Amino acid sequence: MRRLCLCTVLLLLLGLSVRQPSNEVFAQSGGEWTTLLDGSTLDGWNMIGDATWTLVDGAVEGDGEAGFLVTAESFSDFQLTFEFWIGENSNSGVFIRCSDQEQVGIDTSYEVNIADAIENQDFRSGAIVRVMAPSQTVKTAGKWNTYDITARGDKLTVILNGITTADAEDDQFSSGVIALQHRTGLVKF
DSSP: OHHHHHHHTOEEEEEEETTSOOOSOGGGSOOOOEEEEOSSOOTTEEEEEEEEEEEETTEEEEEEEEEEEEESSOEEEEEEEEEEEEOTTOEEEEEEEESOTTSOSTTTSEEEEEOSSOSSGGGSTTOBTTTBOOSSOOOOBTSEEEEEEEEETTEEEEEETTEEEEEEEOOSOOOBEEEEEEEESOEEO
16 A cells, blocks of 8 residues: 555655755755656656656556656756666666756766666666765665655765665756656666
């Protein structure tokens, strides 16, 4: 039942839009959760690449070729909370603060990876690719998992299934869209 409830409110964002910068302290902002993806529609998202994105049982599934679901809105400081599922050999990720919504990648954004079976284990699930390897190995394949990603100024924090796997400071990207990736295998959000 918990998974079904969380699937209904899969992807939430708490934060300030880059279009409306604020001088308020995040904890005191009184911001409210904004639903970005509710499992019943892809409204507010743009598709780039050749992935097949379908709505199945309250989740968004990515399959086929590589591609992205990209938010129409840009964000700077935020907390992003969602569930995901991947297969044994799947490769996916969440790209945050993408400065170029047409060219999503590690050269234009931060990638919080979703992949267990990856050659370079420094880039496995829980990592911020090219910024920080995961501090702990958390196996994610074949089950539902929870990500809590916070970006506040140059501070980036990744919590995977309740375990802080990355806590880094990096100022390369300050704002941009959020993109969900399908690279290989089946992924569900």
